[in-house]
Amino acid sequence: MRAWQVLGPFPAPGRRPFGPPLPPDGGRVQLDGTWKGAAGDIRWTRHESPGALIDFASLFRPSEDVVAYAACWVHSDRGRSATLAVGSDDDCIVWVNRRLVLRSGNRSSLTPGEFIEAIALSAGWNEVLVRVNNLSGPWGFCLELLDPLAREPLSGVRFSATPSQTEPATR
Secondary structure: OOEEEEEEEEEOOOOOOOOOOOOOOOOOOOOOOOEEEOOEEEOOEEEEOOOOOEEHHHHOOOOOOEEEEEEEEEEEOOOEEEEEEEEEEOOEEEEEOOEEEEEEOOOOOOOOOOEEEEEEEOOEEEEEEEEEEEOOOOOEEEEEEEOOOOOOEOOOEEEEOOOOOOOOEOO
């Protein structure tokens, strides 16, 4: 998944695991909103990554003691079970359709697929929201949807960086 909406950075003072709750946490993604960020007002912007890594450190300043978000929409041809495979640097939280599905504490470097979680996709469009905290150093994540056995990329799905689904992205 390479096409996302991204939002950040928010300040995350205190170096607490996962940091304080922030306005986007677990709610409906509101692309037209504006929030107070670590260096002024911030808004959602579209980002196309050249690879699987969504590299927040290259997108946002400051990049220490901060939080950023990424959102995308996944269309499934039917309701189904799937596997969410995530790698992050540092802590990561993922919601699918506003339901918390993954909370992973990570203080080491990003390893793709390090955190695995069984999820359910509804038929039609599903909203995916990712939060990644960063204390220092590299900062980002990669996310993949796999079959229920976590062996193959999930078939019968398409991705979009916009909730209007007017421009589905390819894998």
